[in-house]
Amino acid sequence: MAGEENFKEELRSQDASRNLNQHEAAGHPHSWSLEMLLRRLRAVHTKQNDKFANLLDAVGEFGTFQQRLVALTFIPSIMSAFFMFADHFVFTAQKPYCNTSWILAVGPHLSEAEQLNLTIPQAPNGSFLTCLMYLPVPWNLDSIIQFGLNDTDTCQDGWIYPDAKKRSLTNEFDLVCGMETKKDTAQIMFMAGLLIGSLIFGLITDKMGRYPAILLSLLGLIIFGFGTAFVNSFHLYLFFRFGISQSVVGYAISSISLATEWLVGEHRAHAIILEHCFFAVGAMLLTGIAYSLPHWRLLFLVGGILAIPLISYIWILPESPRWLMMKGKVKEAKQVLCYAASVNKKTIPSNLLDELQLPRKKVTRASVLDFCKNRQLCKVTLVMSCVWFTVSYTYFTLSLRMRELGVSVHFRHVVPSIMEVPARLCCIFLLQQIGRKWSLAVTLLQAIIWCLLLLFLPEELKSMTILVLTLGKFSLAATVTVFFLYTAELLPTVLRNKVKDMKTEETSSDDMSEEAAKNVILNAQILRLDPYPVSNPALKQFNKEEANSQAP
Secondary structure, X not given: OHHHHHXXXXXHHOOHHHHHHHHHHOOOOHHHHHHHHHHHHHHHHOOOOXXXXXXXXXXXXXXXXXXXXXXXXXXXHHHHHHXXXXXXXXXXXXXXXXXXXXXXXXXXXXXXXXHHHHHOXXXXXXXXXXXXXXXXXXXXXXXXXXXXXXXEEEOOOXXXXXXXXXXXXXXXXXXXXXXXXXXHHHHHHHHHHHHHHXXXXXXXXXXXXXXXXXXXXXXXXXXXXXXXXXXXXXXXXXXXXXXXXHHHHHHHHHHHHHHHHHOOOHHHHHXXXXXXXXXXXXXXXXXXXXXXXXXXXXXXXXXXXXXXXXXXXXHHOOOOHHHHHHOOOHHHHHHHHHHHHHHOOOOOOHHHHHHOOOOOOEEEEEOOOXXXXXXXXXXXXXXXXXXXXXXXXXXXXXXXXXXXXXOOXXXXXXXXHHHHHHHHHHHXXXXXXXXXXXXXXXXXXXXXXXXXXXXXXXXXXXXXXXXXHHHHHHHHHHHHHHHHHHHHHHOOHHHOOOOEEEEOOOXXXXXXXXXXXXXXXXXXHHXXXXXXXXXXXXXXXXHHHHHHHHOO
């Protein structure tokens, strides 16, 4: 054992660039060095040499502490879905008519129907025009009834909504008669917030920690979600929606980082899948509440009130021990690990805690520019971006197609949300049986089949079209969950959340698929970021010792 440890220390201390040049000069292909490193990562996967994984084992692999942590991610996921899809229920279609209350000055006892008949032009089919009115005249009521009105113009004093059963943003801010495009502006602002929020919270998560990032995102959900109920202009509504979208994506980034860094093995995948399931539950909850409330402001008031208890997360959420170690906060890391062990009714051996110490040196510093400098990273990132774009584009296209068919907004949300729960749960079985890559291929193939089938369905088969659209969203929901996991594991840990300080203990993960391991090693070799550089003599010695250890 002592010789093996000394040998490992020798490997860690050698210069990366020198060994890489020696390796290339000797004419050896990358494959046999890659294979040796893969064996090392498999050893890490089985937790033979990963001190931090051994610590997590001592804490309890999935004890009460980890179960509570995963459960705590569910409630904010519900509220994130609630606020994310609220736009769909506050822009309900309304039929407007010009406000012609001027005629009440000469005919105060006119009914609403009589008022419309005298002051609103009619179409050839007898229906009232929604965006035109007769101009006021200084006549008495009898003259108006006898001779009628002829001069028309656009609405001068706003609109009325006599058929409206609920108060929505449409009739609150008169988003009619040429102002309908403002509804699309709200969606654009929300998407822009998701983009900018992902960049901002990616940096916050790495620089300040997972815990502060989660608290900031939850605070944003409460402030912007609750505050939306009190806006007095549409532009202010757009500003609050922009803030909510950043909070939604910020929580998604930081919560996944925190949960996965406390978990090992398949528990990570299960935690992400369950969090996605509760996101679908939030969409169902939103649909039920929106259906029962008569005013759009009440919807945001209820959402804000439900989000207020999330303030308690200040006292119950822990920080990630991996992030604390990466930032050199060893004492804090030991404290949070000991607390987790006490909750799980475990005791961490003192020798394991003593081994938890600062890395001796930083190897290098990585940034988002490495995505452009590294050919392998650039290729992987480009492919993933194309897949993400295609999946997102297809999902929203299916949603728009369902709206074009005249399906009610409540049906468009509740049925796909119900279907998404089993779709995401099925991912657990797929991931266990065929792995990340083939699970992604299967779910994508299913979505492609449903989308192609839509091209051949006649418009008369409306019910069949709606069914295929629902099944397509079912497949895409599973695709998003699988690809979310696959993306997180495919990139090197050092570049996964935009920018990190790459340290000697942080370049390999304690649980990786073989595909992810190959990708990490290849990236490390190209970037010369390999924390355990291997020279040819060291490689021979390692292979010899490994062969002797495996001999009967």
